[in-house]
Each structure stands twice: as structure tokens, then as C-alpha cells.
Amino acid sequence: MSTQVVVVGAGISGLSAARLLQQSGIDVIVLEARNRLGGRSHTIQDPVHGSVDLGAAYIGPTQNRVLRLVKELGLRLYNVDEKGKSVLSLQSIWSTYTGTVPPLRNPIALVDLNHLLRTIDSMALKVPLDAPWTAEDALKWDFITLQEFVDSIAWTKAAVDIFTILVRSVLTSELHQVSLLFFLWFVHSGNGLVRLGSVTDGAQEKKLYGGAQQLSERMAMLLGDRVHLSCPVKTIVARDHDVFVGDSRGKEYKCQYVICAVPPIVLKNINFTPPLPERKMKLVHSVTMGATFKVNMFYKTAFWKDMGLCGQAISDSGPSGYCVDDTKPDGSHPSLLAFFVADNGQRMSRFSQDERKEALCEHFAKVFKCEKFLKPIGYIEKNWMDEEFSGGCCVCSFPPGVLTKCGRTLREPINRLHFAGTETATEWLGYMDGAIQAGERAAREVLHRLGLIKESDIWQSEPESLDHPARRLTLTWLERSLPSVSGFIQISLSLIVTTVACFVYKYLN
Numbered sequence: 127m128s129t130q131v132v133v134v135g136a137g138i139s140g141l142s143a144a145r146l147l148q149q150s151g152i153d154v155i156v157l158e159a160r161n162r163l164g165g166r167s168h169t170i171q172d173p174v175h176g177s178v179d180l181g182a183a184y185i186g187p188t189q190n191r192v193l194r195l196v197k198e199l200g201l202r203l204y205n206v207d208e209k210g211k212s213v214l215s216l217q218s219i220w221s222t223y224t225g226t227v228p229p230l231r232n233p234i235a236l237v238d239l240n241h242l243l244r245t246i247d248s249m250a251l252k253v254p255l256d257a258p259w260t261a262e263d264a265l266k267w268d269f270i271t272l273q274e275f276v277d278s279i280a281w282t283k284a285a286v287d288i289f290t291i292l293v294r295s296v297l298t299s300e301l302h303q304v305s306l307l308f309f310l311w312f313v314h315s316g317n318g319l320v321r322l323g324s325v326t327d328g329a330q331e332k333k334l335y336g337g338a339q340q341l342s343e344r345m346a347m348l349l350g351d352r353v354h355l356s357c358p359v360k361t362i363v364a365r366d367h368d369v370f371v372g373d374s375r376g377k378e379y380k381c382q383y384v385i386c387a388v389p390p391i392v393l394k395n396i397n398f399t400p401p402l403p404e405r406k407m408k409l410v411h412s413v414t415m416g417a418t419f420k421v422n423m424f425y426k427t428a429f430w431k432d433m434g435l436c437g438q439a440i441s442d443s444g445p446s447g448y449c450v451d452d453t454k455p456d457g458s459h460p461s462l463l464a465f466f467v468a469d470n471g472q473r474m475s476r477f478s479q480d481e482r483k484e485a486l487c488e489h490f491a492k493v494f495k496c497e498k499f500l501k502p503i504g505y506i507e508k509n510w511m512d513e514e515f516s517g518g519c520c521v522c523s524f525p526p527g528v529l530t531k532c533g534r535t536l537r538e539p540i541n542r543l544h545f546a547g548t549e550t551a552t553e554w555l556g557y558m559d560g561a562i563q564a565g566e567r568a569a570r571e572v573l574h575r576l577g578l579i580k581e582s583d584i585w586q587s588e589p590e591s592l593d594h595p596a597r598r599l600t601l602t603w604l605e606r607s608l609p610s611v612s613g614f615i616q617i618s619l620s621l622i623v624t625t626v627a628c629f630v631y632k633y634l635n
């Protein structure tokens with residue numbers, strides 16, 4: 127079979143690429159390994175519990191590409207309900223709160239957490255989005271782990287614990303597994319820690335009625351019979367001016383260009399001729415994927431609302447560090463959504479499904495201090511570690527040293543091969559929005575190679591969504607002005623010294 131372009135992978139990125147190519151009059155075929163569309167976005171329509179997003183779900187302000195796609199495809203969004211109080215349950219503290227940053231009664235811990243978050247945010251701004259390896263301190267930051275950095279600047283256990291829960295939730299990896307430079311790049315691409323970690327005004331603000339997989343299903347519908355499911359690509363052979371893409375059933379597709387829209391880690395399952403350059407191979411073999419179970423626990427009613435709680439909890443013990451209400455906006459299918467991530471995800475995979483369910487019920491009961499959580503009416507989980515064609519979840523992470531050594535090969539075309547996928551994005555990398563940016567950019571690279579657009583048109587910025595403009599996030603005076611713990615101690619010592627000096631002076635005179 128012959129076509130102009132083959133796109134490998136029918137996730138949001140591959141389908142965005144194929145759609146743009148099709149709109150530009152290019153003949154394109156999408157080959158998808160799984161027997162379903164959507165890749166890391168996977169919605170099931172459960173006969174009892176309705177639509178459940180087992181993968182990607184949330185969309186937030188500044189994610190303008192996915193907001194545009196939602197509108198173009200005629201889908202509808204709703205706001206995640208954050209009315210009521212969240213729970214903070216650390217070994218030493220239990221409290222309820224509203225807003226994004228959990229309250230810490232110990233002022234030293236509060237100062238410490240604020241300093242840690244502000245430091246990471248300001249360092250992240252120094253990492254160029256399109257080439258993090260060119261940051262002035264790239265080498266220094268790439269050769270230490272995020273854990274080493276946090277340990278070097280944080281003073282209190284409570285601040286480290288809260289920061290760790292945040293990182294685990296967004297990266298699904300442990301802090302010692304990723305380089306500081308990678309994390310700073312990730313934070314910059316998501317517009318800072320507050321945007322990344324928030325529900326209201328943040329990346330978890332909205333969900334799609336009917337689930338996120340519809341984005342892929344609707345794009346595939348527009349592509350018609352150009353999308354082929356159950357076709358794992360096994361070989362990509364470049365010969366003269368053509369590329370031959372072979373799938374596991376021995377079927378071959380001849381084309382001029384290939385867009386690989388798969389996570390970098392699963393590129394190792396494809397046999398390339400000629401082989402990928404050494405640095406690209408090193409990248410593919412060095413990146414890691416996090417570990418995640420995404421879990422929904424269903425209840426007869428959303429009784430936590432009657433307790434004045436919104437269903438959100440942050441906890442440093444038990445199977446899940448973070449949970450959030452997942453009841454439908456009309457109040458149907460009352461549910462809490464939780465994640466077992468990173469080392470906890472690995473640990474939970476050793477138990478049976480029933481054991482995981484029981485452990486989570488007990489965790490909810492303890493964290494929310496309410497026995498009613500022990501009586502769910504349903505449980506749905508998905509283990510992303512078992513997904514051969516994702517290689518894990520949610521996003522490829524870079525251990526120390528990899529980004530500066532091999533990062534530039536992430537999206538660099540190799541002859542007739544181009545690379546998409548959310549990992550190659552510069553904005554909202556790791557998210558659906560990044561997947562769209564990457565897919566459309568790779569499609570424009572091919573359009574440029576075909577002489578249809580100028581090189582300067584390959585990268586395009588996205589206008590802000592008019593329907594969902596982003597509210598500017600500003601720091602409070604206190605957040606901006608609070609010193610670090612060492613600064614706090616220095617100020618306190620100076621005050622004590624000054625007071626003593628004044629007292630002595632007055633006494634002597």
C-alpha cells in the first residue's frame with residue numbers, strides 16, 4: 127500500500143498530525159498498535175458507572191490548543207467541583223483548608239514550603255522551553271536529581287512531604303529518579319507549579335462530558351478509513367527516496383515521510399533501517415516512564431459534601447497521596463478518583479484488585495475520618511504499568527545526565543523520519559495540549575519538506591482561548607516576601623542582636 131505520509135500512533139498527537147496533513151491535501155495513513163484509539167487517553171463507558179476516564183482527563187486554562195480542539199470537535203467541558211474543604215493528612219498534621227497551598231501551622235515549615243515552591247518556579251523560568259539543554263546552568267542542574275536539590279534547600283519534613291506529593295502526582299515518578307533540569311523544564315512548560323497543581327485556574331480545572339478519548343475518536347472519524355487499528359509497527363526501512371513501514375502482520379506501507387507519534391520509550395520496539403543514530407538510541411533507552419494506577423471508587427451518595435468536604439485530600443501515608451472528587455456535574459455517579467503512583471504504584475501492583483480496593487477504602491476512611499468510605503458500591507482501576515504501547519505513564523522522565531546528552535535528538539528529524547508525541551512538546555509537555563502542539567508541529571515539518579509551507583511557519587503560537595481565558599495567577603504579598611528558612615533565621619538573629627544591643631546601650635547610658 128502506498129501513501130505520502132505514515133503516522134505511527136493514533137493517540138492525540140498522531141491524530142492531530144494526520145488531521146492537519148489531511149486538511150492540507152496530503153494523503154496520510156495512521157497505524158495504531160492497539161485495537162482502540164487515544165493511547166494514554168482511554169475512556170470506558172461502564173454500564174453502571176457511566177463514562178470513566180482511565181487515562182488523561184483534565185484540561186485547564188492556558189492549554190489553548192486542546193481548548194481549541196474541544197471546540198472544533200463539538201465537545202463540551204465542565205468545571206471540576208471544588209466547593210468545600212480539602213483535607214491535609216500528614217503524619218504530624220491533620221487539617222482542612224480551602225485554596226491551593228495546604229496550610230502548615232508551623233511557621234518555619236510554611237516559610238520553607240513557600241521558599242521551595244518559589245525557588246523552583248523562578249529557576250524553571252531560566253530553562254528555555256525549546257532547548258532546555260542550553261540553559262546557563264543546564265549541566266549543573268542535569269547532573270543532580272530533584273531529590274538532591276530539594277534536600278539541599280529544604281529544612282522541614284512537612285515542606286518536603288508536601289512537595290514530594292505534588293511531584294509524584296504530576297510526574298508519577300520519585301524525586302530521585304528525575305534530573306532537576308528535566309523537572310524545571312516540565313514546570314516551565316506547564317506555566318509554573320501553581321498552574322500545574324491547581325484545580326481552579328489550574329491543569330485540573332475542567333473535564334469533558336463523555337470523556338477525553340472522544341478527542342481521538344472524533345479526529346479519527348474525520349480521517350475515515352485512513353486510520354488502521356491493531357497494526358503495531360515493527361519495522362521502518364528507509365530506501366532511496368521512500369520509507370517502508372511494516373506492521374506485525376507483515377503488511378507494508380510505502381511512503382515519503384513517517385511521523386512517529388509514540389512515547390520515546392516505545393520507539394525501542396521498532397526496528398529501524400538504517401538504525402537510529404547512537405544518541406537517539408541512547409535517549410530511547412535512557413528515558414523512564416512513571417508507574418500509575420488510576421482508580422475510581424464509587425459510592426451511593428457524595429456524602430463527603432454533607433461533611434463540608436470537596437473530596438480532595440493530600441496525604442503522606444497509605445496507598446494514595448492525592449484524591450479528588452469525580453462525581454458527574456449533575457450529581458450522578460458519586461465517586462472519588464485516586465492515583466497509586468511511583469513506588470506506591472509498584473507496591474500496589476503486587477496486591478490483588480480486591481486488596482487494592484480494600485486498602486483504598488481504609489485509606490479514605492482514615493484520611494477523611496469517616497467510616498462511610500468503607501462501603502463503596504463500585505471500583506474501577508487501570509494499571510498503566512501493564513500497557514505495552516505506552517511503556518508506563520503518564521510521561522517519559524529524564525534521569526540525570528540524559529537531557530543534556532541526548533535531549534536535542536528528541537524532535538530532530540532523521541532523514542525522512544519526524545517525531546511527535548507529547549514528550550517532544552515545548553508547552554504543556556506531558557499533557558494532551560502538548561500532544562497536539564507536537565503533532566501539528568511535526569505535520570508542518572513534513573509540509574515544509576513537501577514545499578508547501580515556509581520553514582518559519584513550522585512553529586506556530588496558539589492564541590488564547592476566548593471561551594476559557596486564563597486568569598493571571600499572581601503571588602500574594604506574603605508569598606512574594608517571605609524569606610527562606612535560613613533568611614528567616616538570619617532576620618530573627620539580627621532582630622535579637624539589635625534588641626540586645628539597644629538594651630545594653632540603654633542600660634550602660
Ligand SMILES: Cc1cc2nc3c(=O)[nH]c(=O)nc-3n(C[C@H](O)[C@H](O)[C@H](O)COP(=O)(O)OP(=O)(O)OC[C@H]3O[C@@H](n4cnc5c(N)ncnc54)[C@H](O)[C@@H]3O)c2cc1C
Pocket residue numbers: 134135136137138139140157158159160163164165166167180181182183184185357358359360387388389392395396418420510515516518519520546547548549556557558559561
Ligand atoms: C493515567 C493518566 C492520566 C493522565 N492525565 C492527564 C490529564 O488529566 N490531562 C492531560 O492533559 N494529560 C494527562 N495525561 C497525559 C496524556 O494522556 C498524554 O499527554 C497524551 O495523551 C499523550 O498523547 P500522545 O499522542 O503524545 O501519546 P499516546 O497517547 O501515548 O499515543 C501514542 C500512540 O501510539 C501507539 N503506539 C505505540 N507504539 C506503537 C507502534 N509500534 N505501532 C503503532 N502504534 C504504536 C499507542 O498505542 C498510542 O495509541 C495522563 C496520562 C495518563 C496515562
